[in-house]
Amino acid sequence: MNVFLQQTINGVALGATYAVFAVGFTLLFGVLNVLNLAQGSILMVGAFAGLELTLALHWPLLPSFLAAMAIAGGIALLSELLVFGPLARRGANRWMGLVASLALSRLLIAIVQEVFGTQVRRFPPAPWTGHVWQFGAVRVQSLQVVVIVAAVVLMAVLAYVLRRTRVGLAIRTMAFRPSVAQLVGVPVARLRLLTYFLTGALAGAAGVQLGVLYDAVSPFMGENILLKGLSALILGGLGHVPGAAIGGLVLGLTEVYSVAYLQSSLRDAVAFGAIFLVLVCRPSGLFGTATRQRA
Amino acid sequence: MLPIKKHLLALGVLGLAISTVLTIPAAAAAEVVKIGLVQTTTGGSAALYGIEQKNAIQLVVDEANASGKLGDLKLELIHYDDGADRNQTVNIFQRLIAQDKVSAILGPTLATSAYAADPLAQKAGIPVVASSNTAAGLTTRLGDYIFRVSPPEDNVTPNVLKTVIGRYGVKRAAQIYGIDDQLTKSAYGVQKKALEDNGIPIVATETFQRGDVDFAAQLTKIKAQNPDLIVIGALAEEAAGIVRQARQLGISQKVVFVGTQSAISTKFFELGGAGAEGVIVGTAWFAELDNPVSKAFIANYASRYKHPPDIYSAYGHDAASLLVEAIRRARSGDSKRIRAELVGIRNYPGVLGPIGFDANRDPTVQPKILVGRNGRFVPFEAK
Numbered sequence: 001m002n003v004f005l006q007q008t009i010n011g012v013a014l015g016a017t018y019a020v021f022a023v024g025f026t027l028l029f030g031v032l033n034v035l036n037l038a039q040g041s042i043l044m045v046g047a048f049a050g051l052e053l054t055l056a057l058h059w060p061l062l063p064s065f066l067a068a069m070a071i072a073g074g075i076a077l078l079s080e081l082l083v084f085g086p087l088a089r090r091g092a093n094r095w096m097g098l099v100a101s102l103a104l105s106r107l108l109i110a111i112v113q114e115v116f117g118t119q120v121r122r123f124p125p126a127p128w129t130g131h132v133w134q135f136g137a138v139r140v141q142s143l144q145v146v147v148i149v150a151a152v153v154l155m156a157v158l159a160y161v162l163r164r165t166r167v168g169l170a171i172r173t174m175a176f177r178p179s180v181a182q183l184v185g186v187p188v189a190r191l192r193l194l195t196y197f198l199t200g201a202l203a204g205a206a207g208v209q210l211g212v213l214y215d216a217v218s219p220f221m222g223e224n225i226l227l228k229g230l231s232a233l234i235l236g237g238l239g240h241v242p243g244a245a246i247g248g249l250v251l252g253l254t255e256v257y258s259v260a261y262l263q264s265s266l267r268d269a270v271a272f273g274a275i276f277l278v279l280v281c282r283p284s285g286l287f288g289t290a291t292r293q294r295a
Numbered sequence: 296m297l298p299i300k301k302h303l304l305a306l307g308v309l310g311l312a313i314s315t316v317l318t319i320p321a322a323a324a325a326e327v328v329k330i331g332l333v334q335t336t337t338g339g340s341a342a343l344y345g346i347e348q349k350n351a352i353q354l355v356v357d358e359a360n361a362s363g364k365l366g367d368l369k370l371e372l373i374h375y376d377d378g379a380d381r382n383q384t385v386n387i388f389q390r391l392i393a394q395d396k397v398s399a400i401l402g403p404t405l406a407t408s409a410y411a412a413d414p415l416a417q418k419a420g421i422p423v424v425a426s427s428n429t430a431a432g433l434t435t436r437l438g439d440y441i442f443r444v445s446p447p448e449d450n451v452t453p454n455v456l457k458t459v460i461g462r463y464g465v466k467r468a469a470q471i472y473g474i475d476d477q478l479t480k481s482a483y484g485v486q487k488k489a490l491e492d493n494g495i496p497i498v499a500t501e502t503f504q505r506g507d508v509d510f511a512a513q514l515t516k517i518k519a520q521n522p523d524l525i526v527i528g529a530l531a532e533e534a535a536g537i538v539r540q541a542r543q544l545g546i547s548q549k550v551v552f553v554g555t556q557s558a559i560s561t562k563f564f565e566l567g568g569a570g571a572e573g574v575i576v577g578t579a580w581f582a583e584l585d586n587p588v589s590k591a592f593i594a595n596y597a598s599r600y601k602h603p604p605d606i607y608s609a610y611g612h613d614a615a616s617l618l619v620e621a622i623r624r625a626r627s628g629d630s631k632r633i634r635a636e637l638v639g640i641r642n643y644p645g646v647l648g649p650i651g652f653d654a655n656r657d658p659t660v661q662p663k664i665l666v667g668r669n670g671r672f673v674p675f676e677a678k
Contacts, residue, residue, distance in 0.1 A: 003519045006544075010511035118337045120532045122566050132545065139545045214508035215566060216536060218339065224506055259512035264501040265474050267512075 002137040007260040008253070013144040015252020016151035017209045021225060022232035022244040023158065024202030030239025031175040031195045033094070037101040038079060039203050039229065040222030041108035046072030046204025047211040047221060048112055054123055061126065061212065065150070068208045069201040076200020077193050079104055085192070105222070113219040122215035129212070147209045154205055155245055158198070162241070171195060175239075231275050237285030247286065251275075325369040328628035330356070330618065331391035332372045333402030333412075334611075338379035339506075340530035343560050344427045345404040348611030349374060350600050351592075352401055352426075355615035358595075365623055373397060377408060384408035388415045397421065398628040401614055406430035407477040413437045422621075422634040426614035427607055429556055430481035434656040440634055442656040444613045444647070448482045448555060451577035451662040453489040455553060456526070458664055458675070459575055460493050463551050465524040469499040469517040471537060472528030476505055482528035482555045490526065498522050503533065514541050527554045534558045534574075535566035542570040551575065559606045564670040574667040579647045579660045580609040581672055589646045613645040613658075 025039050050068035053059045059067070083100050123129075131142035162168040174181040174191055182188055210225065211217045232251045236243025251271055258270035278286060332352055335345035356370045373395050377384040384403045391397045392415060399422045403409055406428040416423045417438035424442045425433075431449040434441045459465065468490050473479035490497055498520040501513035514537070517525060525541065527534050534554050541552070552574045559578055564571045582593060582603065592612055596604040604612075620643055621636035622628065638656075642649035647660045665672040 003515060006515045007512060010509075010515060014509055014511075113337065118339055118342055119562065120339065120566060122568075125568060130543070132543070134545075139543075141543055210508070214536065215539065216508040216532070220339070220506065221508070256512040259501070260516055264503065264513050264516075268504070 003260070005138045007256050009138065009140055009144060011253035011256035012249065013147050013213060013252075014256060015249035016148045017206050017213065017248075018225075018228050018232050018252050019245040019248030020151050020154055020202055020209060021206035021229040022236065022248040023155065023241055024199040024206070025229045026233045026236065026239055026241055026244035027158075027202070028195060028199040029233065030241065031171055032192060034084060035098055035101070036076075036079070036084075036199070037098065037226065038105040038108065039101075039199070040224075040226030041105040042072050042075050042079075042200050042222070043203040043207040043210075043225055044217075044219060044222035045075055045108055045112065045207070046200075047207030047217045048116060048219075049204065050208035051121060051123060051211060051217050055121075061123075065205065065208050069204040072204025072207065073197040073199075073201035075108070076196045076203070079200075080193055080196040084196075085189075105226075109219050109222070116219070118219060120216050120218045122217065123212045143213055147213050150205065150209060154202065158202075158241070167191075167194070231272065235275050235278055235285055237287040240285065240287045243285060243287030250286075325367050326628065327369050327371050328622055329371050329373055329395055329397040331388075331395065331397040331400040331402070332374040333377060333384060333387050333391070333400060333404070333408075334374065335379045335404040335408075336376040340532045340557070341379035341404050343531055343562050344557075344607040345376070345379075347605050347607035348402070348404065348426050348614075351596060351604060351608040351611035352615040354596060354599060355612055355619060359619045359623075365619070366626065368622065368626070368628070370619065370622070377403060379405060379408075381405070381408040381411040384412040385415065388412040392416065392419045392421055398622070398630050399424065399618055399633055401426065401611075401618060403428075405476075405478065406433055406481065409433060409437065409441075410477055413441050416440060420634075421630050422618075422637055424614045424618050424637070426610035428478075430478050431485050432481075439656070442617075442637055442652055444617065444645075444650065444658045444660075445556070445610045446579045446658055446660055446662055448478075448485045450657065451556065451579070452482070452485045453492065454662060455575065455577035455664050456486065456489040457493055459524065459551055459553055460495060463523065465495055465551070467498045467520070467522045468495045468524040468526060469501070469520060469522035470497055470526045470528065471501040471503065471510070471513055471517065473505055473530070473533060474502040476530070478557065479528040479530065479555070486526045486528060486553075495524070503529075505533075507533065508536060510537050510540050511544060514544050514546065517541075518544060518546050522550065524551050524553065527552060527558070529555070530557045531560040531563045532566060535563050535571060538567045538574055539570035548573070556606065559665070559672055561605065561671075564667065571667045572669075575675060576665050576672065577662050578606055578665055578672075579658070579662055580606050581663060581665055581674065583674070584648070584663075586646070586648055588644050592646045609646045613647050613650055616645055617643060617650065617652075 028034050028036055046068045049071040050064045053064040053067055084097055087097050129143050133140045170186040173186055232247035233244050236247030254274050255267050255271045259267050334349040335341040356372050360370055375387040377387055400416055401424055404427055409428045413423055417440045422440045427445050428443050429445045429448050431447050472483035499517045527537055538552055554574050554576045556578050558576050621633045624636040625632035641651040651659050653659050664675040666675040
């Protein structure tokens, strides 16, 4: 039982990072119908931004975290301004956008690799990061708590913005149908930028979370997580925001439980196999409806 | 960043032009022996090892050229970075053999790459001297032109585990290793056999994949089995993550960790933090080794590269030294003759101590046992 609880905590912490990442991913898809494969690299840039601010400028973790979100959000916003926006305006096929996002992803990796090198780096240990609460034989690390709480707060803020504010209403209208949004006077171009910013900021947050939790910031960290995020997003139903959050959590737990109760070499096989199974039984994902519900 | 690079490039071209003009009379007399240098300088853990080896090899070759001990032979190193991608290593070997027409090759960095690319050199009759391939049985599997100075895991690990088991009275062991890397898989096999030979039950065997950062699930599972020894088959970055997360998960300080030679890197302590303390590894070299060749090497290396050498620099040094010695004895760049001379070298004074090759073209050096203390590896006292 103790081992089960311990593994559950491990899985929830991992799943929380997947969830934050997947929510940003799915938001972009749900609102703008864009699958941005550079999302993993934007996460990586966020992690590096957070790392540099704590290492070089000695910022505490919280401001670094927020600044990293802003920087990653800014990169995503720029990608809309410079790449996806112009492509869409010229009426490019949506597959062009997909390929462009892949190219952008490699570009970001190459730049970070050139500037910071390829070695894995870690966040500096702070006095509170090593703290552990012991409940019987179960250990909860302060970092795990921080990562889980940060994920919950981010989700709550996002849910509030989407459900309770005028901006959220506008975003949801745009997700429903851009032409309708235009008709009722929603500034679509600006909202597109805002949506990109939000998704980038969520990726940046997930980057710093992963970075502090596992002490492994590297230019290639986005590639693994991209696949995980994509899976969580599909698991939850394309464009379904709460679904992506739950999908991330389920994926994290599935990974950990498959190590715990099957074999560690089956980790990815079980996790991705489970997704396959879900899709075969429910092609629209766990929470998606036949007519796609968006944002 | 970019403009500076451009300037450097321009300067380099200019310098090259000048030096070509200046050295034509001298070069006319000298026969140039080309040596391929295949070391990973970008791409994760492997670059940690590759850069050090490349530095040391460059040092040895420059010294050999300057010393005049090679007579009218002049050595030229041709370096390519394979980015830890074995397909790239194969391309590089093809290029070195067919286009650059090298006499010998130093490298590659990873055993996985060696398995992919070395057969090309073997087929072409080009001797290869590796300085960081430690997978068991590598040279015998690949052929009689393949040499290495890095002692294979099966030469080092059994003794390390035997010593640790005796010293700490180990009763139960667990293993964790990377399943998608030749070296770590090979290390796992050797470790498993050594544990079994000592009659130690293996209570848990866990795996991970290259690039994994979360080991909590595996370690929680291992912890539940209460081992008193955890044997790690991983490269430096993953090994650091494993020991750090193990301590965070509350695996007791009394549990001993044994790693592979790959853990010997300053990065291991930087990433592993307090978790890296007390980790035990076997190796052929450490900085405090009482050996004049080693001491001179440390001084020269540090003055040129502004940081102290590590185990991989030491391996690189001896690989290059043995190759240079073979070329000196062969008095030519003929690959066949160089290979014949390599086979015959015995007790050459290397950084690792007296070194040569055995019948399997593995190095003849005495392995040592080290333990992590205060951010570096020091000799382990087996009481």
